[in-house]
Amino acid sequence: MFEGITESLTGALSFFTKGRLTERNIEEGLRAVKQALLEADVNYAVAQQFVDRVAQQAIGAQVLKSINPSQQFIGILHQELVQLMGPVDHSLHLTPGRVTVLMLCGLQGSGKTTTCGKLAKRLLEEGQKPMLVAADLQRPAAIEQLKIIGQQLGVPVYSEAPGPGVNAVRVCESGVREGERNGDVSVVILDTAGRLHVDDELMRELEQIDRRLSPHQILLVCDAMTGQDAVNSAKAFNDALELDGVILTKLDGDARGGAALSVKAVTGVPIKFIGVGEQLDRLELFHPDRMASRVLGMGDVVSLFEKAQQQFDREEMEAQQKKLAEGKFSLTDFRDQMTQVRKMGTMRDLLKMIPGMGKISEMLGSDFDPEEGLSQINGIIDSMTPAEREDPEIIDISRRRRIAEGSGVDPSDVNQLLKQFTQMAGVMKNIAGLGMRDRLRAVSQLAESGMLNPGASLQLSKQRSKRGPEDKREFQDKRKKQRKEAKKQRKKNKR
Amino acid sequence: MGLFDKLKRGLQKTKDLLFTDVRDLLKAGEILTDAKLEEFYGRLILTDMGVVAATAIREELRAKHLGRTIVLDELWSTIKAKLKDLLKGGDGAQWAAGDPLAPLNFASRGVTVVLVAGVNGAGKTTSIAKLANLLKKQGKSVLLAAGDTFRAAAVEQLTLWSQRLGCEIVTRPSGSDPASVAHVGGMRAVEAGVDVLIVDTAGRLQTQQNLMKQLSKIRRVLEAVIPGAPHEVLLVLDATTGQNGVSQAKLFSEAVACTGMILAKLDGTAKGGVVVAIRQQMALPVKYVGLGEQIDDLELFDPDSFVEALFEK
Numbered sequence A: 001m002f003e004g005i006t007e008s009l010t011g012a013l014s015f016f017t018k019g020r021l022t023e024r025n026i027e028e029g030l031r032a033v034k035q036a037l038l039e040a041d042v043n044y045a046v047a048q049q050f051v052d053r054v055a056q057q058a059i060g061a062q063v064l065k066s067i068n069p070s071q072q073f074i075g076i077l078h079q080e081l082v083q084l085m086g087p088v089d090h091s092l093h094l095t096p097g098r099v100t101v102l103m104l105c106g107l108q109g110s111g112k113t114t115t116c117g118k119l120a121k122r123l124l125e126e127g128q129k130p131m132l133v134a135a136d137l138q139r140p141a142a143i144e145q146l147k148i149i150g151q152q153l154g155v156p157v158y159s160e161a162p163g164p165g166v167n168a169v170r171v172c173e174s175g176v177r178e179g180e181r182n183g184d185v186s187v188v189i190l191d192t193a194g195r196l197h198v199d200d201e202l203m204r205e206l207e208q209i210d211r212r213l214s215p216h217q218i219l220l221v222c223d224a225m226t227g228q229d230a231v232n233s234a235k236a237f238n239d240a241l242e243l244d245g246v247i248l249t250k251l252d253g254d255a256r257g258g259a260a261l262s263v264k265a266v267t268g269v270p271i272k273f274i275g276v277g278e279q280l281d282r283l284e285l286f287h288p289d290r291m292a293s294r295v296l297g298m299g300d301v302v303s304l305f306e307k308a309q310q311q312f313d314r315e316e317m318e319a320q321q322k323k324l325a326e327g328k329f330s331l332t333d334f335r336d337q338m339t340q341v342r343k344m345g346t347m348r349d350l351l352k353m354i355p356g357m358g359k360i361s362e363m364l365g366s367d368f369d370p371e372e373g374l375s376q377i378n379g380i381i382d383s384m385t386p387a388e389r390e391d392p393e394i395i396d397i398s399r400r401r402r403i404a405e406g407s408g409v410d411p412s413d414v415n416q417l418l419k420q421f422t423q424m425a426g427v428m429k430n431i432a433g434l435g436m437r438d439r440l441r442a443v444s445q446l447a448e449s450g451m452l453n454p455g456a457s458l459q460l461s462k463q464r465s466k467r468g469p470e471d472k473r474e475f476q477d478k479r480k481k482q483r484k485e486a487k488k489q490r491k492k493n494k495r
Numbered sequence B: 001m002g003l004f005d006k007l008k009r010g011l012q013k014t015k016d017l018l019f020t021d022v023r024d025l026l027k028a029g030e031i032l033t034d035a036k037l038e039e040f041y042g043r044l045i046l047t048d049m050g051v052v053a054a055t056a057i058r059e060e061l062r063a064k065h066l067g068r069t070i071v072l073d074e075l076w077s078t079i080k081a082k083l084k085d086l087l088k089g090g091d092g093a094q095w096a097a098g099d100p101l102a103p104l105n106f107a108s109r110g111v112t113v114v115l116v117a118g119v120n121g122a123g124k125t126t127s128i129a130k131l132a133n134l135l136k137k138q139g140k141s142v143l144l145a146a147g148d149t150f151r152a153a154a155v156e157q158l159t160l161w162s163q164r165l166g167c168e169i170v171t172r173p174s175g176s177d178p179a180s181v182a183h184v185g186g187m188r189a190v191e192a193g194v195d196v197l198i199v200d201t202a203g204r205l206q207t208q209q210n211l212m213k214q215l216s217k218i219r220r221v222l223e224a225v226i227p228g229a230p231h232e233v234l235l236v237l238d239a240t241t242g243q244n245g246v247s248q249a250k251l252f253s254e255a256v257a258c259t260g261m262i263l264a265k266l267d268g269t270a271k272g273g274v275v276v277a278i279r280q281q282m283a284l285p286v287k288y289v290g291l292g293e294q295i296d297d298l299e300l301f302d303p304d305s306f307v308e309a310l311f312e313k
Helices: A003-017 A023-039 A044-058 A061-065 A069-085 A112-125 A142-153 A168-182 A200-213 A230-241 A258-267 A288-295 A301-311 A314-325 A331-343 A347-353 A357-363 A370-382 A386-390 A397-407 A411-432 A436-451 A469-494 B002-019 B034-045 B051-065 B072-088 B124-137 B154-165 B178-192 B209-225 B244-256 B274-281 B303-310
Strands: A100-106 A130-135 A187-192 A217-223 A245-249 A271-275 A283-285 B112-118 B142-145 B168-170 B196-199 B232-238 B260-264 B286-290 B298-300
Touching (some): A023 A069, A044 B034, A100 A112, A100 A230, A112 A142, A130 A142, A200 A230, A217 A258, A230 A258, A258 A271, A331 A370, A370 A411, B034 B051, B051 B274, B072 B303, B112 B244, B124 B196, B124 B286, B124 B298, B154 B168, B178 B196, B178 B209, B209 B244, B232 B244, B260 B274
Parallel strands (some): A100 A217, A130 A187, B112 B196, B260 B286
Antiparallel strands (some): A271 A283, B286 B298
C-alpha cells in the first residue's frame, strides 16, 4: 500500500539513524524527507510546510540533548504525519428513524460507482438498509453498472431511463423520495457522474443537488494515484459542496498515496475510508496513526489483526482448534486453514502488513507469486482420496505417483508437501493454544518457513536443543506473563 | 486546528505564487538567485514531472543563468529546450501534424490490431471510442472487441459507443475469459476484412500480477490469430496521475510491450507532467491526448504545445 512512500522515507531516515544529530545533518535529512514526499506526490506546498514544521520541532536543544536523537526525530515525524492526516471521523452520522442521504462525488474514473457498492455492503453488514440512486447520466452504461452492483448485493437501485426532462437533480430527488416512501430503506446513496472541478456547469449541478436535498454527508471519492492536482480538485469540490469526508481509492496498487496528505492538509476534511481492491468488501477504515506508522516503515499489525477478526469464521476456527488440541489435524483441515488465511487477502498483502515482512515481499521479486504456490498445494490435496487426506501416512509410492499425476506436479512436490504438513501439524498444535494475535504471528512464521513456496527446499526439523524454537516461544510467553503479574502486583501494592 | 490554518495560509501564498505567470516570478532585469530558482522548482514539481526531471531543469538553469541578470527569452529557451529534450527522447520522434493517424503503426496489409490497456478509471473505453471515431473519419473500417468482461456493465458501455459510432462490436458475456474475446475479435476482424481491430481490456492496477499475466495472454492470443499483431499497444494514462504513472508505464510495458500512450483527461487543471518522467525513464511516447468528454476530443500529442501548456495559468 504505502510501500513506496515508506521505502523512500526509510532511505531518507537512514540518515538520522546513523551517528549523532547535528543541526546540519538535520537540515540535510529534512531535504531528503521533502524529496521523498515530493516523489510520493505530496503537494509541493504541503511538503514544504510539513518539513518546515518538523524542522521547527526538531532543530533545537530539545532533540540534540535527548538520549536517542534519531528515535526522537522519527517520533516527531510520525507525530506530525498523524496530525497532518488526522483527526479521523469514521462515522457516517446515520440518524435512526430517518432516511440518511449520502452523496458521492469526484472526478471521472476515481471509482465512485464501485465505492457506492462498497459503502452499501458495509452498511448492510452494519444492519442498515441502503438504497442506491443512479444519478450518473453522463457515462454510457453507468446506470447498468450500478444496477448490477445492486443486484450482487441484494440492494434496491433507483434509476430513471435517460430521456428528455430527466436530469441528475430530478433523479436524486425522486430517488430520495422513493427511499423515504419505501419504508424499508435507512440510507440512500447518490452516485453522481464524474466531473472535472473546472467544469462550471456540472459543478453547479452538484450544488443544485446539495441545495435541494441537503444530503447528510457529502463524500469526495479521490484516486490515490492522483498527483499534484489532487489539491486543486479537492479544494474546488470542498468550496462548492462543503465535503464531510473523503474516500481514498485504489490504494491496493503501488501508489505512494501522497494525495492522502495533500487532500487532508488543504481541505481539512477527514479521510474516512480507503478502497483496497476491486471486490466490494475491499473498503477499510482510514487510520492516520497506522498510516503514519506505515509511512515510517513500522508495519501495520493492528490492521492485519482486525482483518483477521472479521474474516476468520469463528465457529470453524473453534472446531479446528479443538481438533488441533487433540492432535488430530488432517490435510483437509490444513487446506481449510489456508482458505481461511487466503480470505484475508493475498499473501503479498498480508506479508506487507507484518513489520519487517514488507521488505521480504520486495525481496521475493515480482516473479514470485505466493498465490501460485497455494493453488498448487490445493491441487495436490484435491487429488487425494478422503482417506489419504485424513491419514497421510498411508500414502505410498504408487499413491504418490497417482496424486502427482492427478495434480500435474512432480512426485517430489507431493513428498515435499507431506513433509511440510507433518512439520506444520506440529506447529499447528502449538498454535491452537494461542490467542488470535499470536496465532497470526505463527502463521507468518509458517510463511517464512517456506509454506508459500512448495518448491523451496525445506529445513527439516532439527534436533531440538534445550531451548529450541518452539520452547523458546513458550519461555518467552512465560516471561511475559511473569512480567505482567509483577506489574499487577506493583499496582496493587501502590494502592 | 492551528496546523491546518497555518497550512492553508501557507498554501494560499504558494497558490498565489503559482498562479501568477512564471514570467512574474522570473522578471526581466533582476538577478537570478537561488531562492528564485527554488520557487521555480516548486512550479515544476506542481506539473507532476517528478523530482528528477525538475531537478534536471533547475540544475540546467543554475549552470547557465545563476547570478546573472534575467533575460526572459534566454531563460525560456533553456527551459523549453531541456523539456523538449526530455520529452522527445533520443530519437526525436515527431510526426506530421497534418495526419491524425501518423503516430499509429499500421499493418503492411490486412487487419491492424490496437490493444488498449490501463489502470481502473484511466479512461480506456472513452479513449477507444474517440480513437475509433478518428479512424472512421479517416475512412478506416473499425471493429471493437469488448475485452472488459470484469467490470459491471463495461461491455454495455462499449456497445453503446459502437452503436453511436456505427461500427461493429464483438462481445462475450460478462465474466468470460477476455482472451477468448480477443480471439473471437481477431477471427471476426479477418473474416469481415476490417482495417482496424481495437481490443478493450479491463482496468487493472499494474501490481496485480495475475491480471497482468492475463493481459500478456490476451496479447499472445492476438498474435496467434493475426501474425504481427498487436501492431499498437496503447497505455491509457489519466493526466491527473502523479508519479505512479512511471510504475504504470513500466509494468504495463513489461506485460504487453506498450508502443505508446494516450494521455486522457487533460482538460482539467492537471498538467500531465508525469509523461515527462515516463519519457525520461523509458522510450514510451505519448501519441494522443484526450481533451474532453466529446467524441471528437482526441488530438495528436504535440510536444511543443504541451510544453507551452505546462506553464500556463
